[in-house]
């Protein structure tokens with residue numbers, strides 16, 4: 215089985231290469247990002263999106279942008295690093311993976327500066343290696359989530375999902391869609407229903423596209439149809455991703471997820487959140503403290519650039535909502551499945567690169583990374 219790959223290094227390893235998700239499903243357009251402006255713009259405009267992918271893109275984009283300039287002194291480089299990291303870190307507010315990834319590569323730079331006099335080239339190399347480790351580890355975490363999550367699916371399972379928490383949203387085979395891909399790979403029958411996901415249609419544009427590419431049966435529904443579908447008894451499980459999971463298990467995800475969780479509970483359908491431990495934010499005690507991004511009203515007034523409401527009509531456009539922990543049947547991370555009441559200190563090795571068998575993920579040099587299909 216092969217799934218699409220959303221981000222990687224350019225062949226010369228001097229740029230972050232992304233598959234531009236604004237263009238899907240009409241066209242597969244790759245873009246190379248080399249500057250902080252380009253990286254921030256790609257994250258803000260959802261050219262690259264999905265919590266794990268924007269974390270990796272932030273770290274890798276920072277590394278690409280921080281290639282030392284000719285004659286750039288160490289102090290000038292470190293000042294530029296501070297400013298660039300702060301800008302990328304703040305490009306979108308809800309997914310904790312973004313500040314997590316930026317802070318992690320900054321810590322690697324600090325660790326490489328043992329005597330406080332390391333050259334810009336040495337520090338830039340440490341930055342690039344740390345960014346590459348996030349890419350490689352995220353791939354392993356997705357695979358581990360898939361291996362744990364597939365145990366929740368019977369042969370012939372029918373899954374409902376929201377937004378896109380697949381390969382396009384991560385560096386690997388996704389989070390919510392990872393068990394689907396693992397089941398498909400094993401020859402287990404599985405079918406997916408995808409909410410179209412207003413207003414930016416990540417479900418119909420992206421989830422349906424990547425599942426079709428992989429040969430997984432997929433049916434698109436408008437968001438308002440989900441409760442009726444659940445009532446028919448067609449769906450065995452709802453699987454969704456998350457942008458930030460608070461310490462008590464409340465989970466922020468694409469707007470509409472909360473309504474889906476309520477409908478799933480009303481109809482007795484299990485509702486799982488699947489995410490790497492880099493999405494768990496133990497410093498945020500509950501969902502009420504998760505910052506929710508509000509986006510341009512024109513995304514609702516004129517989706518895809520075509521008027522769907524009177525010009526200037528008032529709009530509320532939060533990009534995410536919070537599903538309370540009590541509506542979540544279980545949370546699947548790379549360490550396994552946990553159930554309420556949630557205690558993430560029992561996750562084992564959070565934020566590690568452990569595979570289900572406990573081995574460390576294989577590390578590859580940045581130059582070995584290529585953009586393209588992965589298997």
Ligand SMILES: CSC[C@@H](O)[C@@H](O)C(=O)COP(=O)(O)O
Pocket residue numbers: 260263264265266309376377378379380383384388389390416454455456457467468469533
């Ligand atoms: C594995 S991705 C999990 C979430 O990031 C995903 O479900 C989601 O809500 C993405 O929102 P988006 O605004 O498209 O970045």
